[in-house]
Amino acid sequence: AQKITQTQPGMFVQEKEAVTLDCTYDTSDPSYGLFWYKQPSSGEMIFLIYQGSYDQQNATEGRYSLNFQKARKSANLVISASQLGDSAMYFCAMRETNTGGFKTIFGAGTRLFVKA
């Protein structure tokens, strides 16, 4: 069963506008962490933002914020004031407890295109 679901294969946004990338997850573990990563066309994976399952406030990092709705099991990434350099693949990931270590799994990704 898919544990991380990103339903938008591709998204377009106008430069300087905000955009929301969707992510839903499935876990029965009360303790988990949610991450977003960016992968530009160059291929490197860049960490953007983190939200812990017990965090009361939504995480923010500069132009990135995470809209965390625990009851809905969603962790959407909001990018404000989009820039051309935001064009990339974006991956949602979840870290959960495992019998040994901490397993981190990823969604299929959303490709964001920022239009000038």
Added chain:
Amino acid sequence: DVKVTQSSRYLVKRTGEKVFLECVQDMDHENMFWYRQDPGLGLRLIYFSYDVKMKEKGDIPEGYSVSREKKERFSLILESASTNQTSMYLCASSLLGTTLSGNEQFFGPGTRLTVL
């Protein structure tokens, strides 16, 4: 500057060959991961390790094995390469921490493996 390096950026092998993909990190991280990345499927976890000589299966371990003899090195082995293992392979590392630690993963540049 933190670094995760992978032994090859591009690799071409023949069906049935034994293939070794090497990953080295210089951050003293406990956790190390191997993923494969395919279009439309995102990153799928093959194996991970939280300590020397420890390994845990990910979501798609079939056809792969791993070795972690030293903390800094995590090897992915394809015992008998097949054409359906043609993919981009990404190695990552992170601090162990706890489930709720915001310990992001650091990724290598990837190895694009083609099996003919």
